[in-house]
Amino acid sequence: MADSSSQSIATMPPLDEPRRGNLSKSRIRAAWTFITPMLVLLALVAGWPLLRTIWFGFTDASFSDLSSMQWIGFANYLDYEDGEWYGLLADSQWWGAVWNTLYFTVITVSAELVLGTIIALTLNANFVGRGIVRAAILIPWAIPTIVSAKMWGWMLHDQFGIINHLLMTVGFIDTPLAWTADPDLSMWAVIMVDIWKTTPFMALLILAALQMLPSDCYEAAKVDGIHPVKVFFKVTLPLITPAVMVAVIFRALDALRVFDLIYVLTSNSTETMSMSVYARQQLVEFQDVGYGSAASTMLFLIIALITIAYLYLGRKHLGDD
Amino acid sequence: MQILTPQQLRIKRIKHITTRAAFYALVVAIVLFSVFPFYYAIVTSMQTSSELFEVSYWVEHLNWENYQAVMGQSSFVSSIGNSILISTLVVAISILFGLTAAYALGRVDFKGRGPILTIVLGVSMFPQVAVLSGLFEVIRALNIYNNPLGLVFSYTIFTLPFTVWVLTTFMRQLPKELEEAAIVDGATPWVTIFKVFMPLLWPAMATTGLLAFIAAWNEFLFALTFTLTDDQRTVPVAIALISGGSAYELPWGIIMAASVIVTVPLVVLVLIFQRRIVSGLTAGAVKG
Numbered sequence: 001m002a003d004s005s006s007q008s009i010a011t012m013p014p015l016d017e018p019r020r021g022n023l024s025k026s027r028i029r030a031a032w033t034f035i036t037p038m039l040v041l042l043a044l045v046a047g048w049p050l051l052r053t054i055w056f057g058f059t060d061a062s063f064s065d066l067s068s069m070q071w072i073g074f075a076n077y078l079d080y081e082d083g084e085w086y087g088l089l090a091d092s093q094w095w096g097a098v099w100n101t102l103y104f105t106v107i108t109v110s111a112e113l114v115l116g117t118i119i120a121l122t123l124n125a126n127f128v129g130r131g132i133v134r135a136a137i138l139i140p141w142a143i144p145t146i147v148s149a150k151m152w153g154w155m156l157h158d159q160f161g162i163i164n165h166l167l168m169t170v171g172f173i174d175t176p177l178a179w180t181a182d183p184d185l186s187m188w189a190v191i192m193v194d195i196w197k198t199t200p201f202m203a204l205l206i207l208a209a210l211q212m213l214p215s216d217c218y219e220a221a222k223v224d225g226i227h228p229v230k231v232f233f234k235v236t237l238p239l240i241t242p243a244v245m246v247a248v249i250f251r252a253l254d255a256l257r258v259f260d261l262i263y264v265l266t267s268n269s270t271e272t273m274s275m276s277v278y279a280r281q282q283l284v285e286f287q288d289v290g291y292g293s294a295a296s297t298m299l300f301l302i303i304a305l306i307t308i309a310y311l312y313l314g315r316k317h318l319g320d321d
Numbered sequence: 322m323q324i325l326t327p328q329q330l331r332i333k334r335i336k337h338i339t340t341r342a343a344f345y346a347l348v349v350a351i352v353l354f355s356v357f358p359f360y361y362a363i364v365t366s367m368q369t370s371s372e373l374f375e376v377s378y379w380v381e382h383l384n385w386e387n388y389q390a391v392m393g394q395s396s397f398v399s400s401i402g403n404s405i406l407i408s409t410l411v412v413a414i415s416i417l418f419g420l421t422a423a424y425a426l427g428r429v430d431f432k433g434r435g436p437i438l439t440i441v442l443g444v445s446m447f448p449q450v451a452v453l454s455g456l457f458e459v460i461r462a463l464n465i466y467n468n469p470l471g472l473v474f475s476y477t478i479f480t481l482p483f484t485v486w487v488l489t490t491f492m493r494q495l496p497k498e499l500e501e502a503a504i505v506d507g508a509t510p511w512v513t514i515f516k517v518f519m520p521l522l523w524p525a526m527a528t529t530g531l532l533a534f535i536a537a538w539n540e541f542l543f544a545l546t547f548t549l550t551d552d553q554r555t556v557p558v559a560i561a562l563i564s565g566g567s568a569y570e571l572p573w574g575i576i577m578a579a580s581v582i583v584t585v586p587l588v589v590l591v592l593i594f595q596r597r598i599v600s601g602l603t604a605g606a607v608k609g
Contacts, residue, residue, distance in 0.1 A: 023504070024430075030510040031425035035437060038422040038485065045478045046444045049455025056454050066458055119351055127348065135592050136352045139359055142591040144539035146557035147580040151362045154573050162361060165376040196358065257448035260541040264561050276450040276542070283454055284546060293454045300451035307446060 050300070056293035063287035076294035088294050096270060097278040098302070100187065104274065105255040108194045109248060115195065116202030116247075121232075123203070124210045141200040149264035152193040156180055183271045190262055190272050194255070202247055209243035210236070249310055256303050275299045359584065366577040373573055387578035396551035397579060400559035403469050404583075407555060408537040410473045411480055412530045418477075419484030419529065420522070424514045426485070427492030428500060438489070445482035449542050452478065460547055467549040475543045480533040491525040492518065531594055535587060556583045 057076055061069035078087040088094050123134055140148065155162050156179035164176040179189040213236065221231045259276040266272045268281060279299060283292030325333065364377065367384045391397055426434055456475055457466075465471035495518060503513045519526075544555040554562070560579050564571065 027429050027510065028431045031429040031431050034421040034425040034510070038418045038481065039437070039440075041418060041477055042441070042444055042481060044459065045456065045475060045481075046447055046452060049452035049459055050447070052455030052458055053451055053453070061454075063454075063457075066461070118347075122344075122347055122351060125344070127344070129348070133348055133352055135595055136355045138591050138595055139588055140355055142535065142587045143359065143584050144541075144557050144587070146539070146541050146561050147362075147584055148358065150560060150576050150580055151358045154365060154577065155358060155361060157573075160374055160376065160573075162376050162378075196354070200355070253446050257450065259450065260557075263541075276448065279450045280453065280542070280546070283450075289454050296448075296451045296453060299448050303446065303448055 053293045053300075054297050056289050057297045058294075059290045061289040061293070063284060063289050066289065069290070072290070076291050077298075088291065088298060093270060093273070094275075094278060094295065094298075097273045097275045100272060101256060101258065101274045101276075104187070104191060104194070104258060105252055107191050108198070108255055109251050111191075111195050112199045112202045112251060113244070113248060115199045116206050117244075119199065119203035120206035120210055123207050137200045137203060139200075140197050141204075143197070145197065145260040146264055148193060148197050149261050152189070152196070153180060153265055156189055180266050181269075183269075186266045186269055186272050190265055193265060194258070194261055197261070198251060198254070202251060205247040206240065206244055209240040212243075213239055245314065249307075253303060253307065256306070257299070275302070359588075362577045362580050362584075365573060366581050368574055370572070370574055387574040388582070390575050391579045391582065396554070397559055399552045400554045400556050401583070403553065404538055404556040407469050407472050407476070408534045410469075411476045411537040412533045414473065414477060415480040415484040415533045416526055416530055418481060419488050420514060420519065420526070422485045423488035423492045424510065424518065427489040438486075441482045441485050445479065445486070447478065449478070453542070453546060456543075457546065466547060467553050469553065471547045472540075472544055472555065475547060476537045476540060479540075480536055483536075484529045484533060487529045488522065488525060491522055495521060527594070531590065535591075538583075538587065 056069070058071060058073060059069040060072050060075075074087075076087055078085065078089045080086075119137060123130060123137075143151075156164075158164065158176050158178040158181065161176070161179070163179070164173070167173045168176070177185060179185050217235050218231065221235060226234075257276050258274050259280065262272050262274050262277050263280075268277065268285075273281075275295070276299065279292050279295040281292075282288050282295055286292070364380050365373070366387050367380050367382070368377070369384060369386065425431075426438060456478075460466050460471045460475065463471075463474070465474060499517055499521075500513060503517045508516070538555075539557060540555070541557045541561070544558045545561070548554050548558065551559075556579075560576065560583070563576050563579065
């Protein structure tokens, strides 16, 4: 046994350069063979459609007949005719949608961050029934957005909804509120449902970050008798910030393209219309592919800009440390 | 050690009890906040249409009328079939393409790896509506409009980048010796992936597969735009389009029954799977 193994090592040719070169060359060839199908699929499903959307934005294409279209330059974006400005950039409804989306994003992501941290800290403690609670908070996450929009739509129903019933029993309100129809309330209804739906995601990511923390700093803090609140702000928070920032950017990108929830809960109301809802309404309902594509392109640019700014600031911030 | 007077001890004990009570109140609040809407959907789904006018907090009697009504609609049943077919195919395609691409991106050093990973990550951040009109054109050209295959195709835009990204991370953590042994044995990369790496990647594949399944099952915008007839719809679109006599008298009992039907399998899946995710996380935390 020992002989044969030593012999096999002896007879094995040394890994000289040409052989290794061949091996790594064939590996690289194999790598490209494996990557190409994925890249082709992504190009077909994402790259090319994006380019076409940008192109459509400069034409007067219509949804029923995409073949006959004409190049109209920037007219979908901005056009001056007979002393009046037309186009996306002059459309107050579009700017309303931009504002709604940003407002929705900032409020929901901040609220989810705070609530998610509270839930994560709770789950990080040791207590009876922790597993059940962790399972329970996954339920909102698992429910399809459409279903949660319908469920909350029913709970927020102006006449028979349980939320109005509860609030009236407690005495907070005298008359039922029209949550999804009242212009002053509908955005808050949307925000509330989104917070309910996506806080679990945030909580689980923060919990994962919390569980990675070294326990020795906490032992040291405990020995020194430092107040837990102070420990949280001075030790825990700085340590989990990088992981939390990743969660925040994922949630923010998701919130910026929100569609399903708003479409189902408040349909096409202008008070809650997001950029995605606006673009789809132009594209499909008004059949105006040119104009709708211009709006989609703007949405893409806004999200890309925010992402790049975030990555740039993140890198700069990390560089300072 | 400091000696406490009986009074100080009592104060300390009261303080301890109140913190405990406050903590459990918080726990109960979290559970109620998470579970109540789904629970209330179940309650509503068991009510007859006249009972809907009264708010009730409990299931008073088991009444399956709404479930029978929903399952009696052939279009709803076919939408469940469509959703199962589409989600399963999406998972299969994403895992197959994701696994092979992850091998290349995670195990082989070659020029262009960094840019490809950036592209993949970039695609996962695409707003879906930004590709809507272009994708509509591609789907029409491929002749898969109003067809489940059109949705399978379009869903890879969000499942594939995510699968590639996660599997690459896992692929990278596998020991190098395994692959070297396979190469010495003369295994082709194809064999290496499916005979050596795949058995080790089951947990990662199960996680990504389940997440891709849920994402495909829940998708709404593409399903709404790329299907036309009721028998080609997926479940979320079917539920969103359930309507009554007018916008003001939606059949809430039936909508809730349909919601419960499509959500229960998902909740069960997640609850079974949750233990695995959590144990993975805690194992990492213990080692860390």
